[in-house]
Amino acid sequence: MADTAQAQELVYLVTGGCGFLGEHVVRMLLQREPRLHELRVFDLHLGPWLEELQTGPVQVTAIQGDVTQAHEVAAAVAGAHVVIHTAGLVDVFGRASSETIHEVNVQGTQNVIDACVQTGTQFLVYTSSMEVVGPNIKGHPFYRGDEDTPYEAVHKHPYPRSKALAEQLVLEANGRKVRGGRPLVTCALRPTGIYGEGHQIMRDIFYQGQRLGGRLFRAIPASVEHGRVYVGNVAWMHVLVARELQQRGALMGGQAYFCYDSSPYKSYEDFNMEILGPCGLRLVGTRPLLPYWLLMFLAVLNALLQWLLRPLLLYAPLLNPYTLAMANTTFTVSTNKAQRHFGYEPLFSWEDSRTRTIGWVRAMDGSAP
Numbered sequence: 001m002a003d004t005a006q007a008q009e010l011v012y013l014v015t016g017g018c019g020f021l022g023e024h025v026v027r028m029l030l031q032r033e034p035r036l037h038e039l040r041v042f043d044l045h046l047g048p049w050l051e052e053l054q055t056g057p058v059q060v061t062a063i064q065g066d067v068t069q070a071h072e073v074a075a076a077v078a079g080a081h082v083v084i085h086t087a088g089l090v091d092v093f094g095r096a097s098s099e100t101i102h103e104v105n106v107q108g109t110q111n112v113i114d115a116c117v118q119t120g121t122q123f124l125v126y127t128s129s130m131e132v133v134g135p136n137i138k139g140h141p142f143y144r145g146d147e148d149t150p151y152e153a154v155h156k157h158p159y160p161r162s163k164a165l166a167e168q169l170v171l172e173a174n175g176r177k178v179r180g181g182r183p184l185v186t187c188a189l190r191p192t193g194i195y196g197e198g199h200q201i202m203r204d205i206f207y208q209g210q211r212l213g214g215r216l217f218r219a220i221p222a223s224v225e226h227g228r229v230y231v232g233n234v235a236w237m238h239v240l241v242a243r244e245l246q247q248r249g250a251l252m253g254g255q256a257y258f259c260y261d262s263s264p265y266k267s268y269e270d271f272n273m274e275i276l277g278p279c280g281l282r283l284v285g286t287r288p289l290l291p292y293w294l295l296m297f298l299a300v301l302n303a304l305l306q307w308l309l310r311p312l313l314l315y316a317p318l319l320n321p322y323t324l325a326m327a328n329t330t331f332t333v334s335t336n337k338a339q340r341h342f343g344y345e346p347l348f349s350w351e352d353s354r355t356r357t358i359g360w361v362r363a364m365d366g367s368a369p
């Protein structure tokens with residue numbers, strides 16, 4: 001818990017604070033932000049675990065609310081010094097309509113910016129995504145790139161399009177005068193594929209492997225590298241950015257930073273096996289068992305089935321043309337911008353990150369739905 005010897009004066013708001021990343025940000029703030037007086041956790045769905053946080057020295061205020069409702073956002077933001085905006089609709093599987101994704105990710109973000117301006121909150125950290133850059137639908141590799149690497153970003157899918165628009169809104173809002181006359185200071189963090197305790201897709205793939213008798217079948221060439229970053233390090237980066245933005249606004253305001261750590265560069269499936277292998281799963285095949293054209297055919301079939309079945313039920317498998325293209329395109333980051341601008345070093349080594357995630361998966365063993 002926070003070091004109570006330091007003055008506890010700050011009020012933070014975390015939107016989406018009950019999500020996968022949001023929960024880690026909330027817990028990290030309580031452990032590593034000694035100046036915290038009140039932590040507001042805003043989410044559409046509040047988690048029961050918030051109850052156990054009420055006993056510490058920091059006042060934890062749970063706010064059930066919707067970022068698409070401007071008045072709810074303004075009420076939550078009023079009086080906060082810092083907003084960490086992680087709330088978002090993460091959907092690349094066709095569960096939600098493109099209008100809903102836009103409403104939550106873009107209009108929701110605009111509401112957060114407006115609320116900061118109206119109520120006088122000066123510091124805003126936005127959880128963006130690697131997807132604001134790529135991979136693009138042309139399959140161009142982004143190999144060990146940084147924030148300045150030129151890349152043809154083409155956003156056809158509603159999720160990356162919404163994240164790119166929202167990031168642009170946040171970065172362009174830097175410098176706007178908030179109530180009281182001070183400038184708004186904003187920045188954006190761009191995680192690559194996050195993994196760690198609570199990762200829903202890892203959970204789904206683990207259960208899928210168990211149903212298949214402890215096996216997964218290789219679909220992606222091992223040569224395709226996919227950037228991954230541990231959730232604890234992403235949360236730590238948010239805490240650090242929020243703190244340093246208050247001191248180094250001139251340097252950091254209006255900037256975007258990739259989230260990175262020492263997790264190895266591997267294909268999506270080989271990386272998952274670093275975690276799922278020690279949990280009893282095996283990846284069958286050194287090469288994809290099905291040719292790419294057949295996988296694409298199945299992906300298109302899934303998309304067609306999704307469309308046909310929509311009036312009756314929601315069919316949203318992992319494989320669709322977009323996820324196949326993503327998994328098949330190299331996208332890895334190599335940068336030290338966060339270290340240069342605000343002294344970021346990963347809090348968790350790769351070994352720690354892996355061990356913690358393996359422990360979480362093992363604890364699920366036997367509880368398959």
Ligand SMILES: NC(=O)C1=CN([C@@H]2O[C@H](COP(=O)(O)OP(=O)(O)OC[C@H]3O[C@@H](n4cnc5c(N)ncnc54)[C@H](O)[C@@H]3O)[C@@H](O)[C@H]2O)C=CC1
Pocket residue numbers: 015016017018019020021022042043044045065066067068085086087088089090104108127128129130163190191192193194195
């Ligand atoms: N999971 C990943 O690999 C990556 C995630 N991100 C970004 O990180 C952020 C958090 O993502 P995750 O934790 O993975 O997703 P998540 O789905 O676990 O968390 C999102 C949270 O936002 C809340 N939320 C959704 N709509 C809301 C609304 N209208 N009003 C209030 N709250 C709402 C949800 O209830 C949920 O608790 C998102 O902005 C996402 O775009 C970025 C890069 C990678």
Ligand SMILES: C[C@H](CCCC(C)(C)O)[C@H]1CC[C@H]2[C@@H]3[C@H](O)CC4=CC(=O)CC[C@]4(C)[C@H]3CC[C@]12C
Pocket residue numbers: 090092128129130131192193194201219220268318319320322323324326327
């Ligand atoms: C689900 C995909 C893997 C499917 C493998 C297949 C086709 C054989 O069944 C995942 C591959 C890449 C993932 C995405 C990537 O890590 C970047 C992301 C960033 C975000 O902001 C949100 C999550 C995601 C879109 C992530 C989603 C799962 C994959 C598409």
